[in-house]
Amino acid sequence: MQPIALSRPMNRRLQKLTAAATLPTIAGCTGAQSTLDPAGREAAQIAELFWWMVGGAIIIWLVMVVLAVYAIWVDPERHDPRRTARFIIGGGVVFPTVVLTTLLVFGLQLLPQLVAPAPEGSLQIEVNGLQWWWRVRYPGDETNEAAELANEIRLPVGEPVQFLLQSEDVIHAFWIPSLGGKIDMIPGRTTRLTLTPTRTGTFRGACAEYCGEAHAHMNFDVIVMERPEFDAWLEHQRQPVSKQDEPLLQKGRELFLSRGCGACHTVRGTNATGRTGPDLTHVGGRTSIAASVLPNEINDFHTWLTDTDDVKPGVLMPSFHMLPEDERGALAAWLEGLQ
Ligand code: CUA
Numbered sequence: 532m533q534p535i536a537l538s539r540p541m542n543r544r545l546q547k548l549t550a551a552a553t554l555p556t557i558a559g560c561t562g563a564q565s566t567l568d569p570a571g572r573e574a575a576q577i578a579e580l581f582w583w584m585v586g587g588a589i590i591i592w593l594v595m596v597v598l599a600v601y602a603i604w605v606d607p608e609r610h611d612p613r614r615t616a617r618f619i620i621g622g623g624v625v626f627p628t629v630v631l632t633t634l635l636v637f638g639l640q641l642l643p644q645l646v647a648p649a650p651e652g653s654l655q656i657e658v659n660g661l662q663w664w665w666r667v668r669y670p671g672d673e674t675n676e677a678a679e680l681a682n683e684i685r686l687p688v689g690e691p692v693q694f695l696l697q698s699e700d701v702i703h704a705f706w707i708p709s710l711g712g713k714i715d716m717i718p719g720r721t722t723r724l725t726l727t728p729t730r731t732g733t734f735r736g737a738c739a740e741y742c743g744e745a746h747a748h749m750n751f752d753v754i755v756m757e758r759p760e761f762d763a764w765l766e767h768q769r770q771p772v773s774k775q776d777e778p779l780l781q782k783g784r785e786l787f788l789s790r791g792c793g794a795c796h797t798v799r800g801t802n803a804t805g806r807t808g809p810d811l812t813h814v815g816g817r818t819s820i821a822a823s824v825l826p827n828e829i830n831d832f833h834t835w836l837t838d839t840d841d842v843k844p845g846v847l848m849p850s851f852h853m854l855p856e857d858e859r860g861a862l863a864a865w866l867e868g869l870q
Contacts, residue, residue, distance in 0.1 A: 564735040566708045570755065572691075572727040573711030576641050584634065591630070598622075645712060649693035649725040656684060657695045660703030660716040660738065662847065663745035664809055664822040669765060678768035679797070681809030682751040682822045687761040688731050694724040704740035707753050713739045728755040735823065744845025750823035771800025772812055772869055783865025786858055795848070798869065808848060815869040821846070832863035 560567040569575040649655075659666040667684055671677035684707075686692055696705050698716040706713035710726045738749035756764065775781065784801065787793065793803025799812045814820065817827055824843050825831040835842055836859050839850045851859060 563733060564708050564737065569709060570728055570730050570732060570734060571707075571710035572729055573645055573725070574709055575729070576644065577712055580638055580641060583637065587630065587634070647725060648723060649691040653691050653693050653725075654687065655693045655695060656686075657697070658684070658705060658716075660696070660698040660700075660705065660742070660749075662700050662743050663738070663749040663843070663845070665736075665749070665751050666699075666809065667751075669768065671769070676769045678765060679810040680768060680813065680817065681811075682819065683754070683817045684736070684751060685754045685756060685761060685764055686726075686728050687758045688728050688755050690758075691725050691727045694726065696722045696724060701742050702740050703738045703742050703749070705736070706739040707734060707736040709734040710753065715740060731755045731757060733818065745822075745843050748822055748824050748843045748846075752818040752823055754818065767816075768813055772798055773800070775865075775868060777868075779861055780865045780868050783861040783863070783868075786854075786862050787865060790851075790854070790858075790862075792862075811866065811869060813869055815867045827867070829863050829867040832866045833859055836862060 562568065566574060566581070567578055569578045655670060657666075657668040657670065659668075665682050665684075667680050667682070669678040694705070696714065696716045697720070698718045700718065702718070703716040704713050705716055705724065707726065709732075710728055711724065714722050714724045716722060732755055734753040734755070736751045736753050738746055740746075742749065775784075787798070788802055793801070793805055795805040795808035797804050797806065797810045797812065799810070803811075815827065819825060820827050820831055821835055821839075821843050825835060836851045836854070838852065839846050839848045841850075851862075854862075
């Protein structure tokens with residue numbers, strides 16, 4: 532049998548094709564939303580299980596290729612039927628049973644660690660899934676007001692955090708690939724997830740259960756910070772908004788209250804107390820708007836108000852393109868100013 536000889540241009544084309552196919556795969560292994568670049572204790576355990584499985588699969592595949600080549604090359608007359616039968620039972624029954632049982636035991640012993648509740652006194656965060664955004668709440672206590680925000684979660688590094696997850700409409704799934712596994716959010720039930728971030732940084736979370744038209748636009752940002760920085764941030768989130776003196780911002784505030792925005796949105800420190808949409812108290816200080824669809828600049832608020840359905844097809848918030856341009860400008864400036 533002769534190896535297939537490729538002409539030089541064909542060889543080069545094959546190299547380019549291989550590079551084109553491999554590069555996106557390798558690039559996908561890192562970044563803010565990668566299970567293979569863990570930034571949390573739980574994600575690291577899942578990644579370890581993955582790599583053992585990949586390593587095992589590659590070794591078994593290589594052995595199978597060698598055997599297949601051997602079977603093609605060897606003279607069929609030279610096969611001893613009894614030896615062959617033993618080989619088939621060993622390789623086809625005993626070997627897979629041993630390998631799969633080992634993998635099962637390895638995977639199962641990880642489970643109790645992955646579903647264990649966080650120790651008493653750990654930080655608790657309530658997250659509710661809604662079509663198509665995330666309500667995030669840091670409960671209050673005797674001395675502190677609760678803080679509510681949307682589509683953004685901040686965590687202190689190196690501490691286990693207890694998530695209490697619910698849904699207000701259909702089934703969603705809460706997933707921060709860099710920090711750990713995913714878990715369903717089921718209407719009428721509270722599911723729990725413990726995550727322990729091990730390094731600071733900005734990561735991305737996503738809804739991992741198809742939940743309707745804008746499912747693919749139901750994401751959130753996760754920022755892992757040092758403890759003192761996190762405490763300062765949370766303390767600020769617990770505060771209501773303060774009054775701004777600038778005329779444009781005052782106009783934005785008045786419009787927000789007079790145009791009915793407060794029927795759906797809460798801005799603590801104003802008369803807006805709606806619960807249908809996200810709490811916008813410090814929305815200008817968030818990393819993104821519209822569940823991680825747009826960055827957070829004045830222009831983005833303007834685009835959002837003008838064309839909600841273009842930016843996020845299916846979104847329940849109506850578009851406010853009918854408002855005069857200067858009113859949308861003032862609203863965008865005020866919202867961006869809510870730091
Ligand atoms: Cu929520 Cu998919």
